[in-house]
Amino acid sequence: xxSISLSRIFGTxxxxxxAYFINALVQHFVYxxxxxxxxxxxxxxxxxxxxxxxxxxxxxxxxxxxxxxQSITGLVAASGAVVLVLGYSARSMLDEIFAGLSINIxxxxxxxxxxQLNDEWGYVKEIDWRSITYLDMDNNYVxxxxxxxxxxxxxNLDRPTSITRRVLYIRVEYNIPPQx
Numbered sequence: 425x426x427s428i429s430l431s432r433i434f435g436t437x438x439x440x441x442x443a444y445f446i447n448a449l450v451q452h453f454v455y456x457x458x459x460x461x462x463x464x465x466x467x468x469x470x471x472x473x474x475x476x477x478x479x480x481x482x483x484x485x486x487x488x489x490x491x492x493x494q495s496i497t498g499l500v501a502a503s504g505a506v507v508l509v510l511g512y513s514a515r516s517m518l519d520e521i522f523a524g525l526s527i528n529i530x531x532x533x534x535x536x537x538x539x540q541l542n543d544e545w546g547y548v549k550e551i552d553w554r555s556i557t558y559l560d561m562d563n564n565y566v567x568x569x570x571x572x573x574x575x576x577x578x579x580n581l582d583r584p585t586s587i588t589r590r591v592l593y594i595r596v597e598y599n600i601p602p603q604x
Contacts, residue, residue: 435491443483447476458534466534468551470524520554523570527551533580540579541568 451472458466465472489496511518528551533539537548539558546558546566555569568576 432491436487439483439486439491440480443479447479450475450479462536464535466536468528468535470521470551470553471528473553474525517554520570523574524551524553524555527556527570527573532578533582537583538581538586540581541573542576545581 455465455467455472485496485499488494488499533548535548535551539546539548541558544560544566546560548556548558549565550557553570555567556573557565557567560566
């Protein structure tokens with residue numbers, strides 16, 4: 425094995441290890457600092473996945489540009505064309521992803537928050553790239569796609585404070601004695 429191929433192998437491994445190290449730092453110092461009561465990260469999985477993918481894509485661009493001395497403009501243009509074709513063929517999935525991105529950027533709620541979605545209440549358990557999962561008041565897990573969530577009325581009952589008002593209607597017949 426000649427020295428050029430060894431330098432390329434070590435250069436590739438260097439950039440991948442730098443991306444891995446930065447990703448590990450972000451996971452340790454950012455994601456673990458924002459935890460729910462159950463110990464889960466409040467940072468949505470979608471954001472974690474996007475950060476990881478972007479870090480490794482940047483590392484791959486550095487590998488192509490610096491280790492293999494290739495122009496990255498062709499790579500960026502080709503990847504743009506591939507994204508365009510994949511985007512058109514997976515439009516409904518991309519609708520979910522972009523709705524998820526807008527929900528995560530706006531962040532109307534976090535994991536562990538008590539929300540009211542239309543007329544139903546629940547605790548947010550998972551925020552994913554396609555949907556959210558919450559635990560309703562009957563202890564059922566409910567999965568709501570991000571496109572439906574983006575078009576719904578959301579009330580976060582934990583913001584600005586966790587003090588909430590709840591109204592409970594009890595209906596009885598008029599001839600039932602009050603002591604019953």
